[in-house]
Amino acid sequence: MGTKLLVTSAFIIIGIVVSFSIRREAPGLAIEETSIWKSYDRYKESAIPYRIIKHAEMQPLISKHVSSGLLRSSLQGTSVQGRKINHLVAGKGKTKVLLWTQMHGDESTATLALFDIFNFLSATDENDSFRHFLMEKLELHFIPMVNPDGAEVWKRRNAMDIDINRDAHALTTPEGRFLMKVADEIKPRFGFNLHDQNMLYSVGSSSKPATISFLAPAYNLVRDMNETRGNAAKMVVLMNRTLQKYLPDQVAKYSDAHEPRGFGDTFQNKGISTVLIESGGYQNDPQKQYIRKLNFYVLLSALHAIADESYEQEDMEQYHAIPDNGRFLFNLVIRNAEIVKDSLRYRASVGINYSASVDGTGKRLNYVGAIEELGDMHNNYGYHEVDASSFVSIPGKVITMKKGEWEKLSLESEAALLRQGYLYVRFSDQRSPAGPVRNRLLNLMNGISVSSRPIALYQYPNFVLAASGGKPAYAVVNGFLVDLSKKISYLPNTYGY
Known part of the structure; x- marks a missing residue:
């Protein structure tokens, strides 16, 4: 009787383990196994084909997705000049993720990518299982264009001439106060701080442009790696691997010098695992349309990794192996030119x-x-x-x-x-x-x-x-x-x- 009980118990335990493994692995279809990359043009928002997007152009696209039921309009903010800052929600899962773009008005690449993601999430095609998994597991919070006044005139700072990403402590700007309010109310597990960087950044001292640079921001001056920051670093490792197929040797790591006024550093300190993504330059891509596609794809891969928690399996040490941003690039180099002076x-x-x-x-x-x-x-x-x-x-x-x-x-x-x-x-x-x-x-x-x-x-x-x-x-x-x-x-x- 005792032997039978032990055997039965063993089978039950094995069954539970197998069942758990199946539950974890079944929905974890890697993005590389889908048609999402090759089908990108199907999802790309054709109404915004260039880098520069204005607040007024964005509103009908948002309305389209709110009317369809994909997005729910939540807390709303207002910029210095009275433009609405949209907070949009999709999905019904328990895990909350916050993504925000264009804190700097002249950094628009990820804003474009978010609208491509909205189109993907609203589509019906062979990638349904991937998108349905995201929507069931996650509650996605989007703030596209935190700085609409800066975007209107294509400048970094807001209408008060304050850098919003240096306002997480003082909260002088209405835009900064709104972003902090959203984060404090929803308490996301992950945050994605989406920016553009100078196209002259290189991967280390190489000739390769740093087309995408990642960072798990430091939450203190000595740049300790606690669980919150560690999870962000693991996510960077996963995202870097995802990009290497389409961007070999053109991914770098942004400087992790602690900036207590920055939102990424501050959110990390609040327990929100925060990833910075900086979109740099790519050969013959002045409108950043290929980089836009990279943002679309790598963000979807990251969201899926949060949904099935596969990022936890990553080796955090690989984060430190990613080359740092360097500054070794010029737009044009003329070698051995003849110089005449006096x-x-x-x-x-x-x-x-x-x-x-x-x-x-x-x-x-x-x-x-x-x-x-x-x-x-x-x-x-x-x-x-x-x-x-x-x-x-x-x-x-x-x-x-x-x-x-x-x-x-x-x-x-x-x-x-x-x-x-x-x-x-x-x-x-x-x-x-x-x-x-x-x-x-x-x-x-x-x-x-x-x-x-x-x-x-x-x-x-x-x-x-x-x-x-x-x-x-x-x-x-x-x-x-x-x-x-x-x-x-x-x-x-x-x-x-």
């Missing part, structure tokens, strides 16, 4: 960067280039590079024409002038406009003369790299490199000086 003639590498600003429409970005480094750049890299060791550097030529003639120039005509070494147009009948010039290849010029030194530190980068016979091979126009041997397209913008 009576000196020598060769050095040239580092060129662009600064961006929103144009008058509030929808497009304009760029202005600057030469920011001269010298030894063997440990620096560029998104674009050219070896100029066999070329001479010469100033661009100026062509004079009437404004009407300039307006009629075709792309092919401008390209032909560029190939002859012309970089500037001067109007003979009136002054030309100053500032960015769109849909052109040549700059405009009024009073300034072309420098006899085509390459000099801190000056505007406009020069020609010519072969020894004098034939132009490359042109640098407002910092953008143009290979004159290939088909030429309009630049994002030239400049009027």
Whole structure:
């Protein structure tokens, strides 16, 4: 009788263990085993195809998902200038997760990705089991665009000129107070603090851009790793592994210096396992549409890991193995360029960067280039590079024409002038406009003369790299490199000086 009881008990215990294992593993279909990545275009919100999104454009998209029943409108906040800050809820699970975007008004990539996620959650297709699992296990809280006033004018800070992500302690801003109120009321297990970072960050000292950087923020000055922060670090390990297939060697770790004024650090200290995601740069992706897709995908993988608690199995030590953000990138590097200064003639590498600003429409970005480094750049890299060791550097030529003639120039005509070494147009009948010039290849010029030194530190980068016979091979126009041997397209913008 005793033996039978022991055997029976053993089978019961085994059954319970197996049953528990099945319950944990059955819904844990890895995102890589779904069609979510290859089906992304089905979920991408087509109404916002560019980086810049305004508050007013967002509202009808939110209304669409509230009307469909996917999202529930919860606590509502108000910005300094009176714009509504939306707090949206989806799912009916016990585990609460908070995701917020655009604390900095000019960091929009994750905002776009959230609307792609809303479309995914509202779809019906072969990925139903994945989405239904999320909705049953999680209660998802979204605050897209914490800083709508900053987003309106594409600037980092809010209308009070305060950095909201340095306001978690003082809570001077209405936006910061609202975010803190939501977190205090819902008490989420996980938080995702979604930002953009400078595209010039690299993965360590490598040539690879840090397209995505993660951080499990420190909750104190000595950067201890308690259970709350440890769970965030484990989540980063899982997310990094998820991305490596689509972003090999382009994931880094953001600086973990403790910032007591920051929301991520503060939430971590409150017991909310918080993950920072910073979207950087990716080759030939100025609108960050591929990075948007990466955000969409890796956030869904993280939500699933929270739902089935698979993040707990990750090795936290792998978090420390992720390379740190470095700063070794330039937009353009010209290697071994000929530099002429006074009576000196020598060769050095040239580092060129662009600064961006929103144009008058509030929808497009304009760029202005600057030469920011001269010298030894063997440990620096560029998104674009050219070896100029066999070329001479010469100033661009100026062509004079009437404004009407300039307006009629075709792309092919401008390209032909560029190939002859012309970089500037001067109007003979009136002054030309100053500032960015769109849909052109040549700059405009009024009073300034072309420098006899085509390459000099801190000056505007406009020069020609010519072969020894004098034939132009490359042109640098407002910092953008143009290979004159290939088909030429309009630049994002030239400049009027």
